[in-house]
Amino acid sequence: MTVSVCTPEEVPQLVASVAGLFAEDGGVRDPFMDTGWPAREGTAYYIDLVKDPGCLCLLAAGGGGHLVGRLCRPNPLRPGAVTAELESLRVDPGHRRAGVGGELVAAFFAWAAESGANETRVKAFAANRGALEFYRAQGFEPFDITLRRTA
Ligand SMILES: CC(C)(COP(=O)(O)OP(=O)(O)OC[C@H]1O[C@@H](n2cnc3c(N)ncnc32)[C@H](O)[C@@H]1OP(=O)(O)O)[C@@H](O)C(=O)NCCC(=O)NCCS
Incomplete structure (x- = not known):
């Protein structure tokens, strides 16, 4: 699977993959998540990001997934x-467990190092066990934790 930097023309593919992530992850795990955000605001948000040298937007070939990273x-x-945050990551269900996520994260690590970062971070929902296992496999370890109490 080929991983490439997202061009402005490819932003619709990026937005589609982000919409899939919202639907599958935040939309089922956070009752306050606005799953309509990618369709409403995604294009304007990601058009700016793909032009920002402090951000990395990657696509996996054939609609296989995406990664968004940014320097904090x-x-x-x-x-x-000097922190680089992995802001968003999704691999299309039909391409999972074939190393695509690992390829995207390896490209993010290379970009972070070239950008002078000395740490990388990522957040995940505690209930997203698959993602947590995946991130551990990429060398991430739990560092801080968000506690939430519903009103
Ligand atoms: C998490 C995700 C990006 C992983 O992508 P992927 O391409 O399937 O990952 P890889 O094939 O590179 O996996 C590398 C290793 O990570 C671990 N891993 C990946 N997915 C896993 C899962 N669901 N459960 C347990 N371990 C997993 C395994 O050790 C795997 O190696 P193996 O397949 O040889 O056992 C993908 O499952 C996904 O998009 N999930 C839904 C969206 C999501 O949760 N995104 C992260 C939000 S924080």
Whole structure:
């Protein structure tokens, strides 16, 4: 599977994959998630991102999936940290367990290193066991944790 940087012309493919992620992940795990956001706002949001040198938008060939990464703003409370965040990742259900996610993340790690990052981060829903296993397989380890109490 070939992984490539998303061009402005390919933003509709990126938005479609992000919409799939919202539907499958946030939309079933977070009652407040706005699953209509990708269709409404996604094109404008990702058109800016693909042109931003501080962001990485990748597509896997043939609608196989996507990854979005970004360099975080410096945090004065953590002056030594240069952080790259993996903001969004999805592999199409028909292409899973074939190494595509691993390829996307490897390209993200290479971009983060070239960009001077000395740490990478990703957030996942606690209930998304598959993603948590996947990220562990890529070398991520739990670091901080969000606790939530519903009103
Ligand atoms: C998580 C996801 C991106 C993984 O993509 P993938 O292309 O299937 O991953 P890979 O084939 O590169 O998997 C590499 C390794 O990660 C682990 N892994 C991947 N998916 C896993 C799962 N569902 N359960 C347990 N381990 C898993 C395995 O160790 C796997 O190696 P193996 O297949 O040799 O056992 C994909 O399942 C997906 O898009 N899920 C839905 C969206 C999502 O949850 N995105 C992340 C939001 S934070």
